Amino acid sequence: MRNTIGTNVILTLAGESHGEAIVAVLDGMAPGIPVNEDFITRQLALRRPQGPTDTARRESDAFRILSGTFNGLSTGAPITILIPNVNTRSADYEATHSLARPSHADYTAHIKYGGYEDWRGGGHFSGRITVGIVAAGAIAIDALSRKGISIGTHILSCAGVQDSSFDSADPELTAAQVRKVAALDFPVLSDVREAMEARILEAKAQGDSVGGVIQTAVCGLPAGVGEPWFDSLDGRLANAMLSIGGIKGIEFGSGFALAGMRGSQANDSFCTQDGKVRTLSNHSGGINGGISNGMPLIFNSVVKPTPSIAQAQQTIDLSNGEAATLELKGRHDPAIVRRVCIVASSLTAIVLCDLLSLRFGTDYLR
Amino acid sequence: MRNTIGTNVILTLAGESHGEAIVAVLDGMAPGIPVNEDFITRQLALRRPQGPTDTARRESDAFRILSGTFNGLSTGAPITILIPNVNTRSADYEATHSLARPSHADYTAHIKYGGYEDWRGGGHFSGRITVGIVAAGAIAIDALSRKGISIGTHILSCAGVQDSSFDSADPELTAAQVRKVAALDFPVLSDVREAMEARILEAKAQGDSVGGVIQTAVCGLPAGVGEPWFDSLDGRLANAMLSIGGIKGIEFGSGFALAGMRGSQANDSFCTQDGKVRTLSNHSGGINGGISNGMPLIFNSVVKPTPSIAQAQQTIDLSNGEAATLELKGRHDPAIVRRVCIVASSLTAIVLCDLLSLRFGTDYLR
Amino acid sequence: MRNTIGTNVILTLAGESHGEAIVAVLDGMAPGIPVNEDFITRQLALRRPQGPTDTARRESDAFRILSGTFNGLSTGAPITILIPNVNTRSADYEATHSLARPSHADYTAHIKYGGYEDWRGGGHFSGRITVGIVAAGAIAIDALSRKGISIGTHILSCAGVQDSSFDSADPELTAAQVRKVAALDFPVLSDVREAMEARILEAKAQGDSVGGVIQTAVCGLPAGVGEPWFDSLDGRLANAMLSIGGIKGIEFGSGFALAGMRGSQANDSFCTQDGKVRTLSNHSGGINGGISNGMPLIFNSVVKPTPSIAQAQQTIDLSNGEAATLELKGRHDPAIVRRVCIVASSLTAIVLCDLLSLRFGTDYLR
């Protein structure tokens, strides 16, 4: 469905970039789960623009929980989180709003919604909406962590600078890495922050933007989660990730590199260790046949360069169909790769809560 | 849901590799659509093993349409296609069936289904089930083609040999390429068949297997199809593709290569040509903000090397949890890349019929 | 799904009786539809308690639309309506909250939600939540009316007093009746208001409550809407109506009276009038085989007596499982029959928008 994801644990997103508020409704979380407002606040901070490598738009992300909790715990009824928009500057968009920004949703929204779309700041297609994912996802991440399931996403590459990869063949090592990056405001595994930031600022100085790849790991997920054919674990996660604006691809485990391997290299041999089944390598990324195998769940998502750039671009005017030159104003991120990390972890958590609930019942996370 | 995909146009898959039959139920197709059994037969032939680079299992894929058609046309009621399994040799699996085949679903199925799963030939996780996708997809492909929408998938790379790419910035050229490869039993754009086959046989001779990348293009899809946030066109297609066994990643347009680009390179400028809006490049793969923009829809899917290989592999015995060495018998494909192409096109067609029906109503394809 | 109804046009409800607010998210309405706040206000007034026959709780039902509209028109993005709760008196519930109110959801909520439920004023199970249905339904009713589809519900019986029935065999007469009752704050067709109110007050004076039957009619619905088997028009409406608290049954057309008829009496003969197909009688209530036949859609829903009564009742204490006597405080309706009418019309409108969108596409209502 349109702005809703999930079967048993269900997130609905509403709101526009320059509207009154972003609203996230998280339905189906088990009752009795702590809803920790401090943790939500901390998670929202990880998504927030924070320096010269991000947009100059500054939102406090003060939120209110309107329903679904009682005495600090979830009740089982839908949890509504309201995040008002405060720092909007629609005037930046007035002059050029009929000029379709290349590789943005302006043109497709115009066709689909017949010109009735709210174009201010990208409207419902803006990355601003992801604040709802992070707020709701915080509750999911928190609930999963109390079941021993941890989720983290780091910047695998940005602006051509490469971070090291999760060591996914070793569940304990991966878990330690996940816990570390999950709390970082610039989540990288190795010492690449300065180099990345430098390259981002270089692009920004040229009125340009950069992309990258983010890598998500989930540790502690039990084996046996996911359904064959269409509700597969990878199928569900791919659906979720590709719905995040700017993400244009996803690969599980060794992903596209598997195309160049032989089966004898790519296969993950099973063994037992301390009475637990595991695999010697993890090219499969923790998934066989759409179902979790108990190894770390690993996937990479590619984030395209932010389409909003300061350089002049050729485009058309939606009001008359004529050619036009676009010179963008407004406050834009030269790179959103860092900020997408927490969005990816949050949405992953919601998908996992849903699949765990489907598998083990609605009380599983209590 | 589990073995069902779609909202308005819905495919349900049932059957096992060595069971009596594969069953596909295609519900929600508009009434009055020709159901051409010859075309279904031809499409099934494209999926069928055909030479030394494929498995030695030979299925006739004779099928029967049990419901949903009347006088050769769809009625609007669910169309049931029954494809009996005839050439099964379960004995190949008897001896080793408790040994979990590495990177197969044996172990995860065992955990999820508690040992009750049908292990013969991979059971419900077998690639055999995709015969149902191709049969149902043939009806969808046929229906779309009468609306001017064409779909084709070719082998972009296999066993290290690279084919050329669709020229997706040019809608007419892409359409011509699509029409050409859609009918080929070894779908490649350039003269690479011999080289690919040689490398596949080389791996086979070493008891090994290879993987590759397939590229799918859709031409003629109207702009404005797809929903923001979770029913996005790319999200839906990613869900579908990742549900195909062996596919471990998907990328739209320039995909992972976007990570290394600047925004000024990656952005697709809009222009008008003969009164129609198009883009000068197509790094976006025909999708902006989850919605089709009218340009060719392009995506690549990575196919891992077939996990069934003849070489001895280390694994565990599911019956006792002990270490074991697996030496596989049975008839296996050294590469399934060629055969996955038609599966990808077929499933794409079903997803598109669904999204078009949701957008324009249930009679749209009539 | 839990608190969400619909496929293409989707309503999600959140909030509790004594929580901060009720939230309704209406997703999938066509873009370009006027969202008339005055009309929403008028519809909310029809649901509001208004005199001695209703609860003494008085809510202003001031609402805010947080998303999904732009320049007074729907954008196609989800419409969020926030209705703050202002007149809550949780103290009324403190003393007795562990005593399960007979025929309320206290006990079942306690079992299902493990004691974590918000018990104040019935929490998420309260009739208060229907304010969200009425607010969202107003948009749907308004949109349908511009397509010539009108919806009205009247009190067919209450406290033993009988109103006359819609004359559903005559489409034009029914439409006139519908338009009339749809705007009444005490919706009856004949002169029975005084008698009904007298009987309600009689019960109230005795610390008791009464029930009744409401009758809903829809005029102008095109033939051909609804799906066989499970998304049938009657199946969908029955699902919606039974989800309203207090409604314990539904019947279409002549309903339970059909049990005593012969086929020759019950069958609705077809004829043509002014070139349009209609039926001579309407025992079918406008539905054949789950699909609308173009005649007025008619159904009756039974509303049980309000379970909150002032008389002492025998029950158990949920905190210790022991027998207890319940003497209810709080402000309760001696009858909710009148107030349920507008809820039924509103929810019907949302279901119809969904089925029309599924049938004719997402732009149908524009």
Added chain:
Amino acid sequence: MRNTIGTNVILTLAGESHGEAIVAVLDGMAPGIPVNEDFITRQLALRRPQGPTDTARRESDAFRILSGTFNGLSTGAPITILIPNVNTRSADYEATHSLARPSHADYTAHIKYGGYEDWRGGGHFSGRITVGIVAAGAIAIDALSRKGISIGTHILSCAGVQDSSFDSADPELTAAQVRKVAALDFPVLSDVREAMEARILEAKAQGDSVGGVIQTAVCGLPAGVGEPWFDSLDGRLANAMLSIGGIKGIEFGSGFALAGMRGSQANDSFCTQDGKVRTLSNHSGGINGGISNGMPLIFNSVVKPTPSIAQAQQTIDLSNGEAATLELKGRHDPAIVRRVCIVASSLTAIVLCDLLSLRFGTDYLR
């Protein structure tokens, strides 16, 4: 969705009255459940026409299970049941097929499917399709019974003859009654069979048909099953029942009789007995707030008189829109009330398996 019901346990129905076969796909049943073909055969016999009060069409209902079982147990993969049609006489319908049968789906199907519908014997709208519900439902009924949950439906009234009602305030007595009627080929609680059959034959002799009311009881269902607002237990069951052809209304517990009661009469007081919570009466039919309360689940469904009657009827010719007189040939049931009983029990079982799986996880029924 169209011909599919359920979220976790999912039934899809395909086939037409005079097509090759009826197909039921039951997905999501827990693995390891015995699939007892003898029991399915016995259940199908309960639905089968059996004497002069039923249609003369005689089907053997020989069925084949094509997938989803292994060694007699469910595997967790979709179970496909194929029931071939053998005794079809389409010629009966040839002459009159363009004459819309009053109160049948002929006209609505014609409008919805644009004339492409399979009209032979009612096509996909025929009661014949319910054979798939009974076959799949048998597996569900069997699985539930092993968890102590029993389901039975009897003829509460037919042709004006009244049976006694389930004694639903006494769980043990109800369970005994349920077990008794569940196996009867003419399911009544009291000695009314002869009278009912006499009245049915009386109508038949006059070329007419009769209707009735059926009553379904479920014993042993745990408290806490069902969701508030739209996936309510009553909402889901109402959706299912209303999707059965010929059923035009449903009421839970005391249903429409509640309209004439006071709250003090209608409320079900809670008490404890042998440490278990129960209610003293059961006007609620085992459901409070959409959630099961542990008491017997009781509901009545009204079955209209069979619309196919031998008497001449006024109608229109769909081929030219002109008035016509219809004199039906073909083999019809003067009453389907008896045969609908097992269909209602079967579909109830599938809905309950789904809700139990959603609540307690996919392995609950194993």
